[in-house]
Amino acid sequence: MILINGQPETMLQVADRGLQYGDGLFETIPFRHGHLEYLTEHKERLLRGCERLQIDFNEMAALQRELDIVCKQVSGDGVIKIILTRGSGGRGYKPPKDSIPQRIISFHPLPDYPITHQSGITLQLCSTRLAKNPLLAGIKHLNRLEQVIARNEWDSADIAEGLMLNYDDELIEGTMSNVFLVSDGCLLTPNLSDGGIEGIMRQQVLGLACTLDIPHEIVTLTLDDLYQADEVFVTNSLIRIWPVIALHGTNKKWSHGDITKKIQKALDTAES
Structure with a gap:
């Protein structure tokens, strides 16, 4: 319709x-x-x-x-x-x-994503970079060519999402999602003041972190932070939360960790 x-x-x-x-x-x-x-x-x-x-x-x-x-x-x-x-x-x-x-x-129709994505996905690190543009940062404007080009970088059904950096090698977001890391018990998500979309589910997760007394910060993040993280997950309104368990083309693995599970459970409870 x-x-x-x-x-x-x-x-x-x-x-x-x-x-x-x-x-x-x-x-x-x-x-x-x-x-x-x-x-x-x-x-x-x-x-x-x-x-x-x-x-x-x-x-x-x-x-x-x-x-x-x-x-x-x-x-x-x-x-x-x-x-x-x-x-x-x-x-x-x-x-x-x-x-x-x-x-x-x-x-x-709702996208037909595998139910297994709720317990863990593999990410692709995209070579396409995001430009810095504070004027357009945060909003969902119709110009999404960077994401279109990035999403065209893989065809494998084993890869659920692509991760995007900017030209300063800062971690920003997924092609269709926001990204969160957990390091030493602290929930981290990238600063989006120069680019990226301020997702509705990102907002909900940050709110749940407050409710659950989970330490959290909006900070500048790099690939080193990603590799050193204890847990990684991505979010958007449709997928809600997908834990990340592997990075394609590398030996890097993460667990579907306790903080991710805690936020997933709280989100399910809030939406029920």
Whole structure:
């Protein structure tokens, strides 16, 4: 099912700036057991992105009504994706003053990930690097070519996710996930002020760390920190938490450790 500005539609104007320049944002929201998970947090991030890109979006009430329509008409669990573009405009980078943001909502089946991923996955270290860009850091803008190129680096079903560094050799994120390390009992996740997406599940895990009295820090991390970590896991809204047990092409192994299991259990309890 697809709605564009509240109407069943599958075509977008060629002049739309989302198509022309990637001038827009998106959110990917799990729909499980009849409700959208962490919807408030997703909408808040969408609005932060609009502010950052200076998209004049004031139709959140309409967007919510359209989400309600989609949720009532679909059956079973799935994924609802929101795309918000600046709207149509002429040729050239300068946004037209009279552009009207376009709302696109689509429903998709949940990805068919193996259940074994919940107890351990193998990571690929990607050669594609992330550029530093504080202006766009954190938000889910439509320009994801770095991740597209990185994800094209492997085809093996044995590799579940790729890990990405920036050009300063700092560990940032996965191609579709945020990354966490556990070292000496402390939960660590990369500083994303220069790049990367501030994931909704990353936010939930940091909140659970506070609740569970797990020491945690947002810090600059490198490959050395990864290799020396006692536990590693990756997160996003769809996969929740995948423990990492191996790094492809190396002898490096990690255990599905106690802190990872503790956070997984707390997350399952909070969502039940």
